[in-house]
Amino acid sequence: MSERELRRNLAILPIGTVRELTLLSDRQIRYYEQNELIMPNRGAGGQRRFSLNDVDRLLEIKDFLDAGDSIKDIQEIFAKQHRIALEKHDSELALRRSLQKEFAQIGRFGR
Amino acid sequence: MSERELRRNLAILPIGTVRELTLLSDRQIRYYEQNELIMPNRGAGGQRRFSLNDVDRLLEIKDFLDAGDSIKDIQEIFAKQHRIALEKHDSELALRRSLQKEFAQIGRFGR
């Protein structure tokens, strides 16, 4: 994962900030967590700590709900997104390996 | 200011997060504020809200102190940095204006 991605995943925001950033109520945010649409970290005292990615995801959730999707729908959408991301990762890995093999071949001829 | 700069200036972090991010004590952070090295915003209830730029600045302060500078020193360093930034801004503005005038001239000849 890139440095940038790591930063975006840092758990740094309390729920109050997230509330202001998303214009959701904390009731809503907690309810979405209960339904596993987000999984914020917890600080030492047990308080939620959100990342910037969590904020993005909450804004997505908001849009889906506004568009008429149910929470179950959104769960499936996210699950599908996740599967696609995994596949993409796998295929990129495979491509990288096959290219490596190819270059190794060329290297042999070159010598 | 760029979109990116705006984001970095958003007051989103409570002092606890900043403490973890900088490894400073909250006593230190408040003391630096008292000495006007940082000026975090305040949320509705009067609690400090720091931006990512504030975190950067605190890390700078930490480095300067470790290097043996006093708080007064750091105040002056920051003041100088600020003057330089202002000058840079001014000169860029002047350059932009003079280029604009120049292009306007060319425009007149072109017609």
Added chain:
DNA sequence: AATTGATGTCAGGTTTCCTAACACGTATTT
């Protein structure tokens, strides 16, 4: 009519943050 889904609200308890004050060890000044 009964149930479900998403959200509001309230209560009681815990954690985090606030300011102000005093303490302390290490310079620096007198």
Added chain:
DNA sequence: AAATACGTGTTAGGAAACCTGACATCAATT
């Protein structure tokens, strides 16, 4: 050497934010 200034720790008392769990509501489904 004594007094002062600096940077930080620590403590106390109170306010703000957050926590969970429960009950309420209202619209959409069944």
